[in-house]
Amino acid sequence: MASTACFMIVSRTDIPIYEAELGSALKKEDAAQQHQFILHASLDIVQDLAWTTSAMFLKAIDRFNDLVVSVYVTAGHTRFMLLHDSRNEDGVKCFFQEVHELYIKILLNPLYLPGSRIASSHFDTKVRALARKYL
């Protein structure tokens, strides 16, 4: 598993609606915040890139030291952002695709307001399990 992996879901209005530190490395207090900051800073790149391809998986779009930012954009422009140190692109792709399916199920709930925070603990558990499997 990747030692560093920070995952964030950003709504189409640029609001983070889910985030998780997924790496195996020991967590430092301020690391998570820094990771999320880096991801947020990459949103501008995503914004332009998203219109140049119809693929959802945009692969690695940005770098920060030895860390890579990989991105997946859904049909409704919800963005999955992953900061990671692994070089396993196929794994990252699988991870995104399965999270996408989970996200669709969250969205299909009429009582979930699109773009609002994903509070389901089952979602969190499943995302973490997928990270262990693929990253």
Place this chain on the structure above:
Amino acid sequence: MPAVAPRSGDAIFASAERVNAELFTLTYGAIVRQLITDLEEVDEVNKQLDQMGYNIGVRLIDEFLAKSNVSRCVDFKETAEVIAKVGFKMFLGVTATVTNWDAEGTTCSLVLEDNPLVDFVELPDTCQGLHYCNVLNGVVRGALEMVSMKTEVTWIRDMLRGDDAYELQVKLLKQIPEEYPYKDDE
């Protein structure tokens, strides 16, 4: 004499015009969502859903009687079976099982074998008292009232609340004997 009721609504459903269940499910979801926004109180939402169902039931009974060739069921037991096997099937494409009769034969349960209203619904913490499918109570109550059966319909089990099935209890309060014509509208 009442005609023999069909034992299944399969043929009626198969020959009826149908729509994608997702359109139905999502539209119902949009209605529930609107009610929650408008009414705020979960109890009020439950009431409104029941009322909508009642309105539907009152109107749906004619189509039901016409298509199913059931003339009126006299017996409550027979009625319950017809709702479960023909009624649900004819409109929603699913059936229910009639069970848990009381000794007097005036209370029973309809256990749904599938429920097209609830795909991927999960009650958020703020809606814990919501009976998401309450429209069904109203439909059953409204339709039965049109065939002179006053009933009370309540949820006994609700999978959205963690139970293992959807179970509606139907209790016959009063059966008004049909002795037409009455004179009041002359």
Place this chain on the structure above:
Amino acid sequence: MIGVGKIKQYSNVLDKPVSKGKQEVSLSAFAFLFSELVQYNQTQVDNIAELERRLEDAGYAVGARVLELLCHRDKGNRRETRLLGILSFVHSTVWKVLFGKVADSLEKGTEHEDEYMISEKELLVNRFISIPKDMGTFNCGAFVAGIVRGVLDGAGFPAVVTAHFVPVEGLLRPRTTILIKFAEEVLKREARLG
């Protein structure tokens, strides 16, 4: 005997597979439900415009979900990035899944560059509702306009979408046209993408 339903119980909805979209209900069940939606909303408004806006809102919630579901299930996880692509997605994929057929026509407006029209001789939601005379131009198609707007907006193509009755020569009933007027930013982006 304790009755037990046959519904497969999942410990959580996230364990349940996404539906394949093959399940159906009767048209009358949908018609009854839809007519309750309209009647309830009538009690919440003072005028027709407001009623149409509320129906559009209800439709929008459906459209936002349909976009994400269908691009995943029916389009193999491809996004639409171009104007004609998303319009054809609405006219074909969305219509087929929700209404059982592709829409009768998709046309570009003749007077304005930013307008497109999807027309249907008998729009599903207008088939079973007769509109009282005192409600004038009210069109239940506002709900479908909302679905269309939900899909377009979600995909990054904001637009004003409205439903109109259009009389057709030789036909007893008017057809419904869903008029789509794209926001300026959409056309600018299109021009940029070339």
